[in-house]
Amino acid sequence: MNNNKRNYFEVNDIHAYYGESYIVQGVSLNLKENEIMALLGRNGAGKTSTLKTIARADNPTLTSGEIYLNGESIHDKKGFEASRLGIQLVPEDRRIIPGMTVEENLELAQVAEPIGWSIERIYEHFPRLAERRKQEGITLSGGEQQMLAVARALARDIKLLLLDEPYEGLAPVIVHEIERILLQIKEQGITTIIVEQNAVAALKLADRAVILDTGEVAFSGTAQEVLDDEELRLKYLAI
């Protein structure tokens, strides 16, 4: 089975740039195994840039700071190496491959080494995808496409799941279904960082919360602390 017993994750004072633009300005994060972290903040606060930096995308460029997954350094790795080590980013646009069925999208993800969850195991957790396995991926509803994007991340070896606005544009009933899946994934030992504009939904799911403000950490604590602190919510989340 998956080697995901100890998926702890640590980010120490990372700084990253798009060209000359200084965007991620000294972010630190800490996640224990199985924890879900809500990464929140206003539009333009640097949430997506932080996820991309963690996933070791070429852009933005990480100029200093350290990233460790289970004690192994990630800051000195390329994106494909970070993915191989189990860091999987589900980007906001989901990137379902046109012309391929649900199952082919999953099989394609498994071409990458090492392989994560089996297709059977994925279908156990995503019955809707099982029902639609022969359907072209891009013809699925928005919620089902989001499920496929998450499922594809699981089909690769996964230790840390990075979700960028997974609930965007989805009806509440579908959001609930995805929440249920994310809790199941947590039970399977995976650590998750969720970026969401729907802060309340993310906080209900999360153990920990970090709020970014212009590329810096404005708050770091438990999700419950944010839910309980009206001043903090109004100031940074407008909720």
Ligand SMILES: Nc1ncnc2c1ncn2[C@@H]1O[C@H](COP(=O)(O)OP(=O)(O)O)[C@@H](O)[C@H]1O
């Ligand atoms: N590719 C890019 N090139 C230059 N600046 C960017 C790029 N992407 C985002 N930015 C800038 O970085 C800042 C943080 O953006 P982003 O990380 O997307 O914020 P969030 O996800 O919190 O809304 C914003 O000021 C945005 O304009």
Ligand SMILES: [Mg+2]
């Ligand atoms: Mg964003």
